[in-house]
Amino acid sequence: MQFFNWIKKPYFFIDSPKFNLLLSFGVGFFIFLFLFTFQPFGIPSILNNIFLYTGGFGLVTFFTMLFFFVFLPFIFKDFFKDENWTVGKNILFLFLLVFIITIGNYYYNSFFQNTDNMKLLTLKNFFVYTFSLAIFPLITFTYISEKLHRIHRERTSKEIMEFKVSQQLESKNEEIKIFGDNEKETITFNLDNLVYITSQGNYASFYLKKGDGLEEKIIRNTLSNIAKKLHKKSTIFRCHKSYIINSKFMNSISGNARGYYLESDLLPNQIPISRSFKKDNLKNLIS
Numbered sequence: 001m002q003f004f005n006w007i008k009k010p011y012f013f014i015d016s017p018k019f020n021l022l023l024s025f026g027v028g029f030f031i032f033l034f035l036f037t038f039q040p041f042g043i044p045s046i047l048n049n050i051f052l053y054t055g056g057f058g059l060v061t062f063f064t065m066l067f068f069f070v071f072l073p074f075i076f077k078d079f080f081k082d083e084n085w086t087v088g089k090n091i092l093f094l095f096l097l098v099f100i101i102t103i104g105n106y107y108y109n110s111f112f113q114n115t116d117n118m119k120l121l122t123l124k125n126f127f128v129y130t131f132s133l134a135i136f137p138l139i140t141f142t143y144i145s146e147k148l149h150r151i152h153r154e155r156t157s158k159e160i161m162e163f164k165v166s167q168q169l170e171s172k173n174e175e176i177k178i179f180g181d182n183e184k185e186t187i188t189f190n191l192d193n194l195v196y197i198t199s200q201g202n203y204a205s206f207y208l209k210k211g212d213g214l215e216e217k218i219i220r221n222t223l224s225n226i227a228k229k230l231h232k233k234s235t236i237f238r239c240h241k242s243y244i245i246n247s248k249f250m251n252s253i254s255g256n257a258r259g260y261y262l263e264s265d266l267l268p269n270q271i272p273i274s275r276s277f278k279k280d281n282l283k284n285l286i287s
Helices: 002-007 017-038 050-075 087-112 123-162 223-230 279-285
Strands: 175-179 186-190 194-200 203-210 213-220 236-240 243-246 252-256 259-263 271-273
Touching: 002 087, 017 050, 050 087, 087 123, 123 252, 123 259, 123 279, 175 223, 186 203, 186 213, 194 223, 223 236, 223 243, 236 271, 236 279, 243 271
Parallel strands: none
Antiparallel strands: 175 186, 194 203, 194 243, 203 213, 236 243, 252 259, 259 271
């Protein structure tokens, strides 16, 4: 039961192409360096140029990881959404990655190994060798990573809440007008009533306090353009690529391995905070 609860825990997928490109190169280079330096699995007995031969395994690893970490997230953006990523999905993703790398290495070896001195390794051998080396590090790394990130963010959130000083913000009664990208449609609202804004494809949804609930208004525009319009407002922050919030209505902050989240008495759901958001500025997001 504990295992099933663990794999359901929130986790994160790093969707930075630059980072994942460097990660793919680093792991591919490590595979090459490991095989070339230690020469396990009978590599000294082959007649190939060992430098080029082991380098091929590094290239297979590099291009496979590039496909998984850069190409697939670009094509299937919804599947790799950070808010949907869990420990179980991460482990499954990594095992599928190792599975494809194993297939790739098997076929690479079948085509390029000089077999005069030794027999070709079977596909079964490749799976045994690869998964025996990979299964423990993958699960251990995910377990430690989830725990460390979760503990750190839970502790930081608790510290912020302990030092939070509730303050009565002055009502500015300021009217704001936002134009759509066609310069024809507009949305007008009182800044004191704006709770948050979120993106809906090419549209932005404004959620305004109305009585005890919220009223939604939609306009065709980007959050970047809207953020420029509101950037001088002291309680307005873009906390995430998909959210702009009014800190006046944010009551608390919490955290898990995936990141930090804002909570409001007006909202049934949490609002995510970008991992690039500076830790020292988190306290400004709640009032």
